[in-house]
Amino acid sequence: MVDINQNHVSTQSAITELTLEFIASVNSALDEGKSEEAINLAKSLHYADLADLLENLGHTRREELVEALRDSFDPNIFAELDETVRERVIIQLGNSRVAEAVAELQVDDAIDVVEELGEDKQLKILASLPKNERALIEEGLSYPEDSAGRLMQRDFIAVSFEWSVGQTIDFMRDSEELPTDFFDIFLMDNEHYPVGTVPLGRIIRSNRNVKLFEIMRKHIKIIPVSMDQEEVAFLFRQRDLMSAPVVDNGVLVGTITVDDIVDVIHEEHEEDIMRLAGVGEEDDLYSAVIDTMKSRFSWLLIHLLSALLAAYVISLFAGTIQELVALAILMPIVATMGGTASIQTLTVAVRAIAMRELTPSNAYRTIGKEITVGVLNGLIFASIIGFIVYAWFDSALLGVVIGLAIIVNLIVAGFVGSSLPIILQSLGFDPAVASSAFLTSITDIIGFYVFLGLAASLLL
Amino acid sequence: MVDINQNHVSTQSAITELTLEFIASVNSALDEGKSEEAINLAKSLHYADLADLLENLGHTRREELVEALRDSFDPNIFAELDETVRERVIIQLGNSRVAEAVAELQVDDAIDVVEELGEDKQLKILASLPKNERALIEEGLSYPEDSAGRLMQRDFIAVSFEWSVGQTIDFMRDSEELPTDFFDIFLMDNEHYPVGTVPLGRIIRSNRNVKLFEIMRKHIKIIPVSMDQEEVAFLFRQRDLMSAPVVDNGVLVGTITVDDIVDVIHEEHEEDIMRLAGVGEEDDLYSAVIDTMKSRFSWLLIHLLSALLAAYVISLFAGTIQELVALAILMPIVATMGGTASIQTLTVAVRAIAMRELTPSNAYRTIGKEITVGVLNGLIFASIIGFIVYAWFDSALLGVVIGLAIIVNLIVAGFVGSSLPIILQSLGFDPAVASSAFLTSITDIIGFYVFLGLAASLLL
The missing domain is CATH 1.10.357.20 (SLC41 divalent cation transporters, integral membrane domain)
Known part of the structure; x- marks a missing residue:
């Protein structure tokens, strides 16, 4: 039986579990050399909170904690870390440990991590990756920086617009390699060009013999791989999109979802505010x-x-x-x-x-x-x-x-x-x-x- | 048979259909008194583009176009318009026409429109609304400005965590009043407290006899109705959330989805950038x-x-x-x-x-x-x-x-x-x-x- 009460407690207090008291406890555990206690505290956090904790710690204590977490370092932390801090953690952990972690990330997150590395380090880490991941990341890196190609996910579900709801459900049940969570099914014509999307809710509520094109959203926005992320973000915001197909030479190659856009909007705003004040984008709290x-x-x-x-x-x-x-x-x-x-x-x-x-x-x-x-x-x-x-x-x-x-x-x-x-x-x-x-x-x-x-x- | 080629053309050109040439055509149609032509041009646009067009036109021409569109004015345009422009359009269309439009909007969009009106106007428009819509909007307005309560949607699917996948699918098939598109199903305990969410994809891929709590996402973030929207946006970004349940006194009352957050993030950034420069938030291109x-x-x-x-x-x-x-x-x-x-x-x-x-x-x-x-x-x-x-x-x-x-x-x-x-x-x-x-x-x-x-x- 599931413990349905666990949430009652944790959500009453702060917005996240990473409170100032929490940071203070980690600091004092590290001060007193109780690394076991610090590890346990750190591991109790969601990876996004753990990334924030690492950003918050002073230089030496961060190194101590990263060292203590070395073998159990959650790869998702990389994707959440500020660039400057991430670079230091990558240097500390070493190429082979980082390559292991990158291999476990989703392709768009992996590209995010790898693209910021120096060319030398990038080549070394790519070389240590499994062939498949390596090819996907290299393909992503071949698109211009800040383009839709870098942003898109490669895991998505696309079927022919002529399929029926029943066919689609059976396909999804049988398929082994589906994305963990997805919200829209993309429909393609016979040349693999996207023609519409079907939100999953419509699939569930329709009869098995309904054709997908009958229930699809027709007015979709199709994004070329080369489109700048700022324009992509504008489209998502203006049209209240949840997801959009990405095409390369007229062929569906990936999808972008609104949660990726949240980060882009932040980045673009940061760029504006920093430029107006005459500060470089790389100038943040953590830079030397x-x-x-x-x-x-x-x-x-x-x-x-x-x-x-x-x-x-x-x-x-x-x-x-x-x-x-x-x-x-x-x-x-x-x-x-x-x-x-x-x-x-x-x-x-x-x-x-x-x-x-x-x-x-x-x-x-x-x-x-x-x-x-x-x-x-x-x-x-x-x-x-x-x-x-x-x-x-x-x-x-x-x-x-x-x-x-x-x-x-x-x-x-x-x-x-x-x-x-x-x-x-x-x-x-x-x-x-x-x-x-x-x-x-x-x-x-x-x-x-x-x-x-x-x-x-x-x-x- | 659906015309699957229509998208090939429209997406090759600009990001949206509202190009500079388009605006120029509308302007010259209005100049030459061809209001029929202007209406047709305007109606060919997506409502978000039409809102942008209205913002772009000069004061007099905007009034002409709004007048011409009076009877066919898409309520969704209100939600997309800049506040200053929206206020003018509302004055022009008059209370009863605006009340008609507000009644057709989703509750969160309706609140968005109504909350910006002066008290006098607000009361008049609320009075002209159907009882049901009026009650929902008034409840929304009872929450503090910029709080989760104002932001949330009231249309969502929540079922008991003890239900099976099959039960849930049957419920959704039979239910008449489902939201148009939704992505997560919310699970409640017996006291209507949210205990988890199930992304729709997991429902489709699971057997009918699987219990929902076996496939639910447990680590959800529960948002109190009074939480400030800035904190809500922080949570969504930090945890990469797609949706989150909103509770009032421990009872699930609504949900917030990431697409609503996109607008909040914009608002908050705008506030920062404007305050740094010493400009009021209401100071935009359209203010007098x-x-x-x-x-x-x-x-x-x-x-x-x-x-x-x-x-x-x-x-x-x-x-x-x-x-x-x-x-x-x-x-x-x-x-x-x-x-x-x-x-x-x-x-x-x-x-x-x-x-x-x-x-x-x-x-x-x-x-x-x-x-x-x-x-x-x-x-x-x-x-x-x-x-x-x-x-x-x-x-x-x-x-x-x-x-x-x-x-x-x-x-x-x-x-x-x-x-x-x-x-x-x-x-x-x-x-x-x-x-x-x-x-x-x-x-x-x-x-x-x-x-x-x-x-x-x-x-x-």
Whole structure:
């Protein structure tokens, strides 16, 4: 008899079993050299929680735990580990142990693990794999990175659209090599081209003599192996798909299911958010200090160059500043307002492009709207700042000068913040790389130039 | 006989049928007053594409098309429309037409549409609904916003874990009110508490006399109705779930499937990215100019206050700047470097918190790492900038002063950028609101103070 009460307890507490107290217990067991106790704790976890535990432990303790788990290391942990941590664990376990684990994974997970390895390591591990797994993984690797081909599962059920429900059920009962769990049956025409899908529920509820094409979903989306995973994810989200067939040269070669898409969506969002901030994708909590430093360095360097340009613009007005030091005091206000407004506009535009809401057909309308917003907020902030400056420095004209600079800068921010990502996109670049660097340098430079230039001609 | 070739054509071209040319044709049909042609074009689209088309059209043309489609308006379009556009379409179609449409939607989609309406409109539409739908929607609305209760579907199949496969299949064949498509059968104990799930594939492949608990997935995740959707999404992603049972007071009341999670993940990411940039979530391509302006305004105002503070710090050193105007020229460099480094650190930390990688158990380690990165990049950029300044202004001491300021500022950026989101999270706030405003104001103020302060004491 099954113990039906076990779930009552475990689900009352935290979301997962990996609580902070749990991590603390593992840490202290390792501290006290009780590796037996640590192993038992670790083994009580689901593999996804165990992967999270390994990510959470410090470097030395992680190595201790991996070593202790060496012989019983669940291959599924690899698929769940963060790349940086995974690489370290792979080095620690050694090629032959890793090859054993990879052989046990599903093909799409195995590709996920193998594709991140250096070429040398990849070849060694592939060489230690059973012939069959090796061929499937190599085929997967032959498709471009981030393509549907890399993402798809090779285990699926596809039958002729002319089969009956009864025939299909008998086929599934007799077949030995079915996927563990599956939800749709794919129908092919005589040339192995997918023509529809039948959700399993419809099979169960239909009579044995019903033909599959009578109950199939006709409006399926067929995905070419080479399609970029971002486009695949868009299709799944837009059409609320559960699964889709993948074709290579018109022949059904695999399927993608929505649970694979969840990870893709995460990856793509991460890419966007990191690019907007000017951080490399490989820059995460687990990367070594030196790698993080390098990933940040190049972006800081670009910002330095743009700051130098802004400094040069200021230097053109050195004499003006010397005569009226209030200008130096007020410069950061002009820069901050322009920079903030441009990043706001940029973020909305980048997100809209990613969601395919912003397209060439409404680009002009969007840019026009952003300019209008710039004008309106420009007028309001010009009044606020102008009044503050007038009160602070007792000069109405200085208030007018900074007000005009703010208006110009917010209009520029609206225009550049919306048009730059659109232009980048139409040139085939990722609009997120536009990022703050270019934008804030443009608003800084124009802002300083207008502010100091107006001051030089109106105030002195 | 089914036309099995229809798919060959449509899928060769764009990802979806809604191409730029298509939008252009609709636009020109509406321009020329050929509403019949526009309707036919629109009706040829999948409802998700039709929703995208409506979002893409200008305000007037959208109204024309909605008017033309009034009688044949597919209710599913509502669920796919962006909130701002949806609100306008709802106003245009009127309460009774909208109530008709809502009644045809699945309960979770209906809740999605109704929950965004103003209270007044909500009551009117609920009042026009059939009693049954109304009760289900009202029950859904009684759960907190963004909770599992709002997200769940009420149509699902749940049977006793003691049933046999044969019993279950007969039940499904005989039952009239099954969900259209479903993938898992939920098993309950005698108190209606979920104890496992059986994927349909296992039912088809098992003998009729096998008991369901023998083939069930035991390690399921049970979700309380009140769980926040962000936590639900985390569970689905971490455990690669396809579906999960939702319980209210220990009784199975609904299910959540992974395709609902795809939208949640999008929403949560959007929230993060928008908050980091200081833009309201309601600020999208379709919101009116005045709403966009308001959404940006408050953030700009916060930035203005922080810029005023920075300006005040500079004003303390007005005399120093007057004597050495090079300081005014170089100030933007100090500010830019600190601001950029702090945003990089912040973004990595916010993302890691969202992914539950950054927890109290590794917080100190992370902050320590970020400070180290700040020291290292600080040293490198201090040398680069110091040398440039020395060459530009022919003053080694000025180079040393700005170099020191850069080092201090990058260390502050690493410390504040990583610890601020951690502190916010532990206080129960969304770490993403930390955002650039607070951070760049801190690095600006400290940067200016150190730079000008050092200059005042060392150079004059």
